[in-house]
Amino acid sequence: MVDNGSSHGGQAAVDRLAEQFPNAIMVHTPVHASWLNQIETFFSVVQRKVVTSNNFTDTDEVADRLSAFETHYNQAAQPSKWKFTTTDLSDVLTRLDDHKPAHPTQAFSVASFREMTVIHAG
Template sequence: MRIYFSIVQRKVVTPNDFHDLADIEARLEAFEDHYNFLARPFNWRYTKHDLDQLLKRLAAHNTGPLTMAA
């Protein structure tokens, strides 16, 4: 759901140059119709294995508490 709202933010709401609430409503409804017509499932390529590998790399770099540079 967050991805959809991110798309709405970038494609519909920004820039926010609306005259009134009816203008926002009309633009959101038009985008919803357009998006529903064209939308396809996202093809996720980041797997659980990718996440496990990332977490292992991060853990390898975690050598203890951070210290301030002089």
């Protein structure tokens, strides 16, 4: 599973992966995958706070430092308060409905997406 970064976007990346690992299927996450952003944020913190000095004598030392950080992070972490509501989503979808695509092939049925969202959201 990959995001939509340029290093693994498009058919060339899919072909490279299939050549290296024939049983693997590349799946791109949605462009606005907030959960992926959270993962990227966590690894950014790890990179800046834990491994930046890069002065380890062996991999066991790296593992120990990462483990200590994980323990600290899990004790200090607080849940985020999600503020994007179903009303916000409805407003965004309404604005998209009002948008006229520049080319007929760009047409997207926001109404059908809204129906799917309501069905899945319960």
